[in-house]
Amino acid sequence: MEPWGRAAPGVEQHAERAVEAACGLADAAGPGGWSTAAAEDALDAIDTLAEALSGADPELAQALAAVAATTARTSSTSSSRAAAVKYIGQPL
Numbered sequence: 001m002e003p004w005g006r007a008a009p010g011v012e013q014h015a016e017r018a019v020e021a022a023c024g025l026a027d028a029a030g031p032g033g034w035s036t037a038a039a040e041d042a043l044d045a046i047d048t049l050a051e052a053l054s055g056a057d058p059e060l061a062q063a064l065a066a067v068a069a070t071t072a073r074t075s076s077t078s079s080s081r082a083a084a085v086k087y088i089g090q091p092l
Contacts, residue, residue, distance in 0.1 A: 004056065018049065047071035 007015075025042065034042075050068050054061035
């Protein structure tokens, strides 16, 4: 992946807030603190960011294709979505 130029105005600040929010959410939820609604919202955020980043670089788009495919599958079937939601709370 080649280095990128300057970010559009406000992008770096939004990205910093996104990572801080993600870390705060992970800390607050812990392994067993996820509800279905919270996990679905987190998956929607992951999907949104993966889609946005995919437009920035072809190599990055290829790397994020698995994320997009997984979130698309989990949003199209409730059983797959439920499995993904259950998985979110599992330790690595």
